[in-house]
Amino acid sequence: MKKAIILAIGNELVEGIIVDTNSKYIANKLLDFGYKTLMTKTLPDNLNLIVDEFKDSLKKADLVITTGGLGPTEDDLTREAISLALEKKLIYDSALGEKIIKKAKEYYKKVPEIVKKQAYVIEGAQVIENPVGTAPGQVIKIKDKTVIILPGPPAELYPIFESALEKLEKDEPLYTRRIKTIGIPEAVLVDEYKNIIYSNKDITVATMASYKTGVELRFTGKISLKDEIDTIVNKLIEKISDFVYSLDDKDIEEVIFEKLNSLGKTVSFAESCTGGLSSSRFVDVPGVSKVFKGSVVAYSNEIKERVLNVKKETLNNFGAVSEECVIEMAKGVANLFSTDYSVSISGIAGPTGGTKEKPVGTVWICAYDRNSDKYITEKHIFKGNRETIRFKSSLYAFNLLRRIII
């Protein structure tokens, strides 16, 4: 299997201003081409350091991909660094320069002179035009190795990288199976079924617990191990079927969208502590307007009462974080929006607001089927901070919705 190293370049990545999300995207795509990512590095806009790390990476890997540092400003040094490391000239491509200036006119009233810097090409490189921004990608072959240079902004990187992949030689592809679950802790899953999970040493197992997507197991091996991988996965699914929501890369939101869409049913949300997070996650799925009418974010009790018709006595007697309240919220929003299903969430995301009876992390959720007037409720006490509690709440709410639909 061929090896790749990804270098993500930019002071903003190293100094803690932004997070490198490109490497995840790239590493995922590379698997389909038989390339395993050996490591990723984030580097500052420091010429000598980029030169050194680039040289070192090219020794260790068959493919080196750089992201970022192709912009017009003084601290964008990736082109220069790679030119130095490869001892190849940077040549101004005047046709490319004109295209870049033409495109820059869409963005700038007066095009700054410095955008021209982006038209310098490393000797012998193939240029891949940037359909979104101005800095093009470059692909360079050096004997049996490949270098791909990509701009940093994800919206520019994605299409350029897709084109660059077409120029890459495929190795023996890998076969991957995933199992995505909600509701079973990672260590319990791995410990209880280790005889199945780790039964073949040639199959790589990655386990991953995320408060955004649940616990995922990923089995990877050469395509010749397809049957062995399928056998392991099927054995495991039999044991934990209650928790499994997806067997491919689909998130729980997509799974729900597809189910509702195939049934021709609609859904709405009533959110308190999650504050619109569930709705926002759901509309990440393209086409979701076919099944999603909308939501009420009822952050204050006044809105729960006035807009969602939660009874004053319910709030007084049981509080907003109670089974009674989430049932009324779910019914309220389904009736107001005339949807087939609804989900409601009310909890204490912290950092304050917890009590001995209802500590921070206490969350009630309810999934409601308006046509049969049936509902399911669940109470959770989630660990973590404000963000993790909110994400876990919406994750479990999606799972409850999945269960009531089935």
Added chain:
Amino acid sequence: MKKAIILAIGNELVEGIIVDTNSKYIANKLLDFGYKTLMTKTLPDNLNLIVDEFKDSLKKADLVITTGGLGPTEDDLTREAISLALEKKLIYDSALGEKIIKKAKEYYKKVPEIVKKQAYVIEGAQVIENPVGTAPGQVIKIKDKTVIILPGPPAELYPIFESALEKLEKDEPLYTRRIKTIGIPEAVLVDEYKNIIYSNKDITVATMASYKTGVELRFTGKISLKDEIDTIVNKLIEKISDFVYSLDDKDIEEVIFEKLNSLGKTVSFAESCTGGLSSSRFVDVPGVSKVFKGSVVAYSNEIKERVLNVKKETLNNFGAVSEECVIEMAKGVANLFSTDYSVSISGIAGPTGGTKEKPVGTVWICAYDRNSDKYITEKHIFKGNRETIRFKSSLYAFNLLRRIII
């Protein structure tokens, strides 16, 4: 200035399953202690590779921090790798082992034997207990260098890292000033004011454009350069004051919360294409319930009409993505929720749904002051994919809200 290298360890990071967000957090904190992050690397759970990269990092940096790979499963190898790299034994700490088992009982009905692995301590290391999960942190001093070993889950890492920092020697601290803007493109800003921005070579300038937070400039230098940095920043602010929303690390959401809170005013949102994203971002700010009553996510026209009182004629004559519609949406939600201010957003986030007149990325936003019955509207045509369009929409909506409040 002392140098740090961060090694984020885990197959899930390298293989594109999750994104390393810990390094950003760590690099940011380290600046206050006079440590500059030289680079960060993500590494797979591969013993030899971790050993090699750890040794290499310890040569190049004064401080090496590892995150991840401390869990109970077979692929968690960080402790073992560092023990090999430093040629120091791993010793079972039985008191720690008992504490870990006790804590594990909170999570597991039956505690798996493998959790005990987490009680192995590198010879001479200081143990930092994990207040959230089971794997403790470790701090090791080797001559004038320091190694900090941290667990991967952010909720566990944060408190352990804070404790570990107390054991770190401070270098000459750095002085940092930030300017955060919305509405001026990065290259225009940098090109037009480069004489101010780059006027002192001893001051590092990081520029960062994000569709989530706008364009940020960060000026960093030794504390002895404080006056010079302040002068540059003040000169620049004078030139671009219309676009500046924050001079510290505060996001636009926090800026708005603080303004509303100091005025004792409330706000609500009416969201279409953003689908709850603005509300969700706003409730990320702790304490926001003082000013935020809630939102209506009106994803379908039916809900815009029935819940937000948008007129049928408005939708028929101008469409949902129109100035007329966002004005009625903003008024509708402010009246329904009885808030002082409101913001509405309606647009085409794509990938489909665009027309020649209203291409994908067309977004109308409106900020409304209910007490004076005044509003401001803006039309944007944002470039990018579904996610970036939605984030930019909510970013500019927050900025419009900021402007109407001022």
